[in-house]
Amino acid sequence: MKSTVETLSPTRVRLAIEVPFVELEPSLRKAYREIGSQVQVPGFRRGKVPTAVIDQRVGRGTVLNEAVQEAIPQNILAAVREHDLKTLGRPEVEITEFNDGDSLNFTAEVDVRPEITLPDPATVEVTVDELQIDESEIDEQVKSLRERFATLKTVERAAAEGDFVQIDLNATVDGEDVPGGSASNISHEVGSKQLLPGLDEAVVGLAAGDSTTFTTQLVGGDFAGRDADVAVTVRTVKEKELPELNDEFAQMASEFDTIEELRGDLRERVTRGKRVEQIYAARDKALEQLVAAAEVPAPEGVVREEVESRKAAMVDQLERIGASMEEYLSAEDKTEEQIDAELTEAATEGVKIQLLLDTLADAEDVQVSDDEFGHEIVHRAQRAGMAPQQYYDQLVRSGAAAAVFGDVRRGKALASVMERIKIKDAAGNEVTLDALRAENEAEHNHEH
Numbered sequence: 001m002k003s004t005v006e007t008l009s010p011t012r013v014r015l016a017i018e019v020p021f022v023e024l025e026p027s028l029r030k031a032y033r034e035i036g037s038q039v040q041v042p043g044f045r046r047g048k049v050p051t052a053v054i055d056q057r058v059g060r061g062t063v064l065n066e067a068v069q070e071a072i073p074q075n076i077l078a079a080v081r082e083h084d085l086k087t088l089g090r091p092e093v094e095i096t097e098f099n100d101g102d103s104l105n106f107t108a109e110v111d112v113r114p115e116i117t118l119p120d121p122a123t124v125e126v127t128v129d130e131l132q133i134d135e136s137e138i139d140e141q142v143k144s145l146r147e148r149f150a151t152l153k154t155v156e157r158a159a160a161e162g163d164f165v166q167i168d169l170n171a172t173v174d175g176e177d178v179p180g181g182s183a184s185n186i187s188h189e190v191g192s193k194q195l196l197p198g199l200d201e202a203v204v205g206l207a208a209g210d211s212t213t214f215t216t217q218l219v220g221g222d223f224a225g226r227d228a229d230v231a232v233t234v235r236t237v238k239e240k241e242l243p244e245l246n247d248e249f250a251q252m253a254s255e256f257d258t259i260e261e262l263r264g265d266l267r268e269r270v271t272r273g274k275r276v277e278q279i280y281a282a283r284d285k286a287l288e289q290l291v292a293a294a295e296v297p298a299p300e301g302v303v304r305e306e307v308e309s310r311k312a313a314m315v316d317q318l319e320r321i322g323a324s325m326e327e328y329l330s331a332e333d334k335t336e337e338q339i340d341a342e343l344t345e346a347a348t349e350g351v352k353i354q355l356l357l358d359t360l361a362d363a364e365d366v367q368v369s370d371d372e373f374g375h376e377i378v379h380r381a382q383r384a385g386m387a388p389q390q391y392y393d394q395l396v397r398s399g400a401a402a403a404v405f406g407d408v409r410r411g412k413a414l415a416s417v418m419e420r421i422k423i424k425d426a427a428g429n430e431v432t433l434d435a436l437r438a439e440n441e442a443e444h445n446h447e448h
Contacts, residue, residue, distance in 0.1 A: 003079035010114040011299035015079050015091075019104040024071055031066035060100065068095070068104060076108050086113035089302040111299035116359045119293040121420040126285040128278045130425045133270055141266040142245065145253050152238040158207045159237045161191035165203055166235040169196075171218070171228040178223055185235060196230060206234045220322065275435030282423040282431065283414070287353050290417070294359075296352040306347035307340065314343075357410040357417075366412050368405060376408045 002018045032054060037047045039057055044050070054063065072093055080087055091110035098104045152164055159165050165188055171181030191200050202214035211233040218228050243249045250262040318328055329336060360366075374388075381391035395401040423431040 001075050001078060003075075003082060005079075005083045005085070008109070010297045011088075011111050012301070013085065013110060013112050015076065015083075015108045015110070016096075017075050017079055017106055017108065019071060019075050021101055021103055024067055024104060027067040027071040027074075028063065030070065031063045035063060035066065064098075064100060068098065071104065072106060072108075076110075079108075080110075085110075087111065088113055088299055089305050092301070109301075111301040113355060113358065114297050114299070116294050116296055116356065118356075118359060118363060119290060121286070121290070121417045122422075124286050124289050124417075124421040125424070126282045126289065126421060127424050127426060128281045128285070128431060130427050130429075131271070131274050131278060133267065133274065137270055138263055138266050141270065142263065145266075146242045146245070146249070149249070149253055150240045150242050153241050155237055155239045156207070157237065158205050158210075159190050159203050159234060161200075161204060162240060163190045164188070164238040164240065165190060165206075166238075167203070168233045168235065169199075169230055171216075171230045173218075173223045173226050173228050178218065178228055179221060181221075181228065181230075199230070199232065202230075202232055203234065206232075206237075208234055208236050210234050272435055272438070275431075276439050278425070278431055279418070279423070279433060279436045282421070283418060286417065286421045287356070287414075291349075291352045291356055294356060296356050298348045298351050299355075302351050303344065303347050306351055307343045310343050310347060311340075314339075354406075354410060357413045358406070360417065361409050361413040364413065364416065366409055366416070368408050368412065372412070373405060373408055376404060380404070 001020075001023060004016045006014045006016070008014055032051050033047075035058055036049045036051075036054055039049060039054065040046060041049050041053055041057060044053065049057075076091055076093075088111040091108040093106055093108050095104070095106045098106075155163075166185055167188055168184040169182060169186070171178040186195075188195055188199070188203070190203055193200060196216045198214045198216045202212050206212060211231060213229050213231045215227050216230055218224055218226055243252070245259060247258045250256045250259045254262050254265065256262040256265060314328075315325055318325060325336070329339065377392050377395075378388045381388040384391060386394075392401070395404060418433060418436075425431055
């Protein structure tokens with residue numbers, strides 16, 4: 001094999017590769033073996049069909065094509081090693097010349113990792129918003145804690161917003177029962193908009209034993225898009241009673257003796273959360289500065305692949321909630337071009353950051369231990385609701401284990417950047433990483 005490399009841009013090269021016919025022989029033999037094991041020819045045992053008969057049956061061209069498809073990736077890999085290229089994404093291949101018995105000539109255009117000159121992270125200074133906590137935020141936390149300890153008490157009056165009702169429902173379309181359209185004795189919070197559109201409005205003002213009907217548009221099933229008449233009967237009306245805000249409540253809802261101590265603890269939690277947010281904001285600003293200072297170019301092919309995969313994930317998510325891209329676009333009042341532009345911008349930024357961190361990891365020879373890799377696998381498996389081994393096997397099968405390894409390595413490179421940059425808030429106070437360390441520590445302990 002002979003190969004030459006031509007630089008098209010800082011992030012893309014074109015390899016021109018020539019493979020003599022004699023070097024295609026192993027791939028050709030393999031192609032005959034594979035095709036021979038699939039064709040049935042009377043008078044010959046499967047897998048024992050002579051090459052001349054295969055040529056006659058499926059055509060020499062088919063066999064050659066199969067051999068070439070196998071030989072191309074192997075030769076690209078060899079050329080990449082020979083020229084010591086750091087390739088990214090999938091190559092675009094074009095066969096320039098190939099005749100039976102002659103050498104195979106083809107080109108492969110592929111994105112490569114650009115040469116990046118790294119600025120010293122210690123020269124990076126970022127400013128984040130000042131930490132401010134409003135008492136109303138603590139009130140919110142107390143309120144949601146009270147909600148958790150609320151009790152329901154049956155009342156002899158009509159239902160109002162915020163009450164809980166036990167109801168029976170039955171939906172019909174043109175007098176015909178809707179399959180799966182009836183339910184009895186279900187609990188519903190009035191005003192929560194959790195069930196059918198129109199239900200909350202219909203139930204307000206009904207007391208136990210009262211019934212009414214309302215019209216709603218069905219979203220799923222055989223009658224999707226049609227109007228259904230829904231009969232609703234209220235069985236009971238219950239009022240939500242919140243516990244009184246006193247020291248007794250603090251003792252019941254927490255490990256604290258007084259409401260003041262409980263508020264103090266909630267204030268600490270909110271503060272911790274905001275400190276972590278500050279660090280994340282600093283991280284984003286620092287990466288933005290480093291990418292700009294290093295003038296990191298974005299490889300078009302990799303960005304294109306990233307946009308495709310992000311768009312596919314978006315369509316998947318929409319399908320899971322029973323919506324389509326068209327519905328999403330009209331709800332957001334955006335065109336597909338706008339979505340593509342947004343995805344391209346986000347993907348470009350993401351790819352540039354990855355390249356920067358990869359270069360940094362190489363420059364500092366960042367290593368990933370088995371323990372660190374395993375920890376990430378466990379973490380991702382938990383999020384996916386799978387057993388770690390099962391998750392890992394699936395990663396290996398799909399060929400994505402290397403990508404996860406790369407993520408862990410980039411994460412370590414990013415952590416070393418964060419240790420060195422200077423972070424201040426708008427008032428000039430220094431911001432440390434202590435909150436993040438505490439958070440990571442807590443998460444680590446939680447997993448073990």
